[in-house]
Amino acid sequence: MEQPLKLKVNGQFYEVFEKPWRTLADVLRDNLGLTGLKESCDTGNCGACTVLLDGKPVKSCMVLAPQAKGKEIITIEGLADQDRLHPLQEAFIEHFAFQCGYCTSGMILAAKALLDENPDSSEDEIREGLSGNLCRCTGYVKIVEAVMAAKEKMKQMKVAKNNSS
């Protein structure tokens, strides 16, 4: 029953042999050891398993692994640039935007997709964009603060990059 499956994750290619009914979440976690994404609700309602597929946030527990063939998959482990944290990761630390941390991977990736698509997202748009990611610890206040701060930082970095090129 196992079938070969080639996946591109965080810029690298992996080949796994797996049953086609395994979800993308299971393959990323169990086969590739990328345990940053978490499973929590069993019904696709919490967003803790969020990864980016071609830049878009998806719930990896509701996607069969073969459906991710040929797509760029980004997990939380692939967000930092070697030792340099992404502005969202830095902002989450500076703004105390996590407590138990279980939802954090999914939350950061959902926020990244949101800001990549709309770098000028308003606070309301940020709340709307994160409404599929549940957190039981923080009450979301510092999460939204962190994303707003990261938004500004990302805009500044873009301007700096444009100026230097």
Next chain:
Amino acid sequence: MGPFEYFEPSTIEEAVLLLNKYGNEAKVLAGGTALVNMMKKGVIKPGYIVNIGCIPDLDYIRIDGDKDAIIKALTTIRRIEQSQQLQPKYGMICEAVGQLASVSVRNVATIGGGLCNAAPGQVIAPTLIALSAKVKLVSVAGERIVRLENFFIGSGATVLKTSELLIDIQIPTPPAHSGGAYVKYSRGGEDYPIVGVAALITLDSGNKACTGAKVVLDAVAPTPMIAHKSEEILEGEELDDKLIEKAAQVASDESSPIDDVRCSAEYKRKMVRVIARDAIKRAAERAKSAV
């Protein structure tokens, strides 16, 4: 989940041959948000999965003058939500689908999958029914067009034969001086609707009397429900608040919701009145400002 045999046909022909071969044992995988959920829960246990996601040219929107708009089955809900092509003529579709679940679901869920899943409160169908949409179904025997209001036969049930594939949705140009709206009432966020109402209002050229009204209720019957009596109240009349209230009350009376863990049928029926009123009013206002 599983076990199942897994196929990735690269053409529609291959796909329908597989569906014909395996019949009831096979399920079509499009986005998978509903299918994977049901398989994980053990609600369904298909022996064969036909992933149509690899078939090219099933993922686009085409607007061509006054011809019917075409939305192909694998177009994601998110793409439809953000489509500039659909504005402004079909703006109510973008408004409706944007209220489905959350962004991460809409990135994966497809319009074909959503319609074939046929869950009450799925948000998409009522708007399309209000716009008199049709679906094209293809099988080894050929193809047929079905009006969307006739496509649903029960909760989770459609006229789709086991060997058929839904490949596109065709939406006629709304008449001139039309405005549409979809209003969803829920507990917020990803919650499926407690009540949803799609309304399409067409006014005469003087923007006075209503020449056409479509009121379609969501989540208050096993299938999307056309509130015929409510429509009759509106058609041929000048729309004012009092008339709209009356039509909304009639829609409420027509609806047949059930009790569920979120709220009672009685409460849902009351909300039909409120939401139908809001939807009809918004549609009428948009009709007035439409070209």
Next chain:
Amino acid sequence: MGKYSVVGKSVPSVGSPAMVTGKIRYMTDLKQANMLYGKILKSPYAHAKIISIDTSKAEILPGVRAVVTGKDAPTERFGIYISDQLIIEPEIIRFIGQPVAAVAADTLDIAQEALKLIHVQYEEMPAVFDLEEAWSTNPPAVIHPDLPQYKLAPLNAPVLEPDRPNVTNHYRVYEGDVEEGFRQADLIIENKFSTARIQHCCLEPNICIASVDPDDVLTIQGTRQGLYGTKDLIGRAFGLPPSKVRIITSHYIGGSFGSKFMPGVDEIAGLLAYNTRRPVRIAYTREEEFTNGGTRIPAITYIKDGVKKDGTLVAREMKVIVNSGAYAWRGAVLARNSSFGAVGTYRVPNFKYDAYGVYTNEEPVIAFRGFGSEQPTWAIESQMDMIAEKLGLDPLEVRKKNFLKEGDVNNTGEIVHSIGARQCLEKVAECMKEDGYGKTQKEVNGPWKKGAGLAIGNKFSVAPAAAVGSVKVNADGTIEVRHSADNFGQGTNNVMGQIAAEEFGISLDRVKIIWGDTSITPYSQGTLSQGGTYHTGNGVRLACQDAKRKLFEVAAKKLNVPPEELTTSEGKVYVKARPSESIEIGELFTMISFYAKPGATIGTFVENVGEIIGSAVWIQKYVPPDTETGRIPLDVAKQGIRLASFFGYEACGVEVLVNLETGEVKVTKVVLAEDMGQPINPKLCEGQMEGGFVQALGSTLREEVIIDKGKVLNPNWRDYKVPTTLDVPCGENFKSFITPVPHKDGPFGAKGMGEVVMTPVAPAIANAVYNAVGVRMKHIPMTSERVLKALEEAGKA
């Protein structure tokens, strides 16, 4: 505040980069070699006898390594207040979902298949679900007929009621004469309030891996809350001495809020581990979290107040009936704990409080953040507003008039110390006024009505309590702290680290924390009852001071001064009066010659001493109250003995919009002010306040575990709706203030704060709803449907 260098500062969380890069390992990520997967077969009936169980087909399914039933489990009952539990019951089923059998198999799928092959014959018995029926003298079912023979806890033993066979505890607090008080009152007001079950909905479910090593030590690595409490309970469940039980929680855990005190996965995995001699992992599904993971304790509260026309409370009578579910586990103790919520804030000269824990044939309840305080506070703080309205007084002033003050004696006989109720409420009221809560109706249109309301809550922390801290000074000047408080995301390690860093005058990154392993870390009560910072923080602080004494004794010899003249910071020991006379901590260590090279820190020791290790215990002394009155005598109180280690306080003010057509309630502004004593890390405190508010918001407006004849109808996050980003007011519309009143016994004056955050929210929202639309909600959650019904009944819809 402001006088410390690390304590009181918002230092970023320990381990932060790992948190945001996916490198943290939770229980869900851990595996062991040779591990099996366990699944539990659960009863479909609420009250039944097991007639037979046939496991033969399951046992022979390939890949199944063990099948256990009640006959394989120890027969000695265990529990906290009442020993009414067994790991698996052999005979009687008492709730839908009760474990009947369990399987360990090579894969989860095989284990799941094996469950289907186990055939159980049941004989159904009459059940009781209605709380007041269950409480009555003649209930339709007696759930534990052997209750009078069960062992009870030696301290604060539950008081049973012979003529009410389902009562697990009748706790009383009586002072004065309430009838006389009512005679003196100008106004008598009485109401009934109620609260529903809510589920904690931690992101990480209950998970454990149990294993038995060749020395027969049962090790449970899991998500259980209360490290040493768990060790004790597991030991009693299996009949094992403490030396044969090891509990490990030294990984990260995705939330608890009290849920992870629930017995279940650990005990059953342990049983399977004994039967297979292999590690067995059991993880609850999200559905099992709802059906077996426990819920907040639903309660009915009757409250009758007698008040003078100037607003002075003269008498208060309360009866609280709490639904324990089928086992007493935490329901019995809640009857006692709820009394603290009722006595902690107000001065009431004539007071009668009766609380009953009651068995029903529903899923057992478990601790939930705010444990016991929410239920009486919901009633009291709603009624205080009703009193103010009836007397034509300001709700703020009516409360302030009746607040206890420092030095007062409360209804349990304790002398009040560190009570920030006034400061919290005044801060909230001030902010509500400045920000125009409930005003500016002009932007409100159509069916929406605006209103504002406030409330004050308290939460006690349990006594007696004890916590040991263990601290080692390393040759490189870093400090190692060992503690056994729990880590569920509250920042426990930050708190302990900051305390140690403050004591040693170093930065937080120079402190290493080891926690959560009964073989390695010393005893503490754990993080429960809002007491992590206070008890374990005290233990750690005292241990630091002990370590410093030993450090100074060693350094004194080198610096030739008496140890009392020394102090330490930044890795050096120096003379207080002459800081230039100093020595690096490393220089106090001798290096064994073959390791000696610059910068080496292994192979070092302190001559004559070995290592510099400080160890100390913090004990919160306690004397049990009189069982008839729930009070301690004044002479005992004057010795500093209290029934509660401390009380924390929080005030909440909200602005709401209420829709007259749909009954929806939206919170548009919120302000919180909390007294937690000295905040150790203000940003972490704010995080608790914000998170607690949103969790309470869910339980006030929407969350309810719906149980019908014992069956949970909404055991998933599709139907049970947890708050999202869309439910929370934005930016400047959400304010949190810290208004601390230091506690003389807390570490650096700190108390605790993680639970009180739940308590004032529901009544504040109810008061705001009343202010907006004139309907008084008495049950939470106040769903849109319930609010609409109330509006219709009042003719306001």
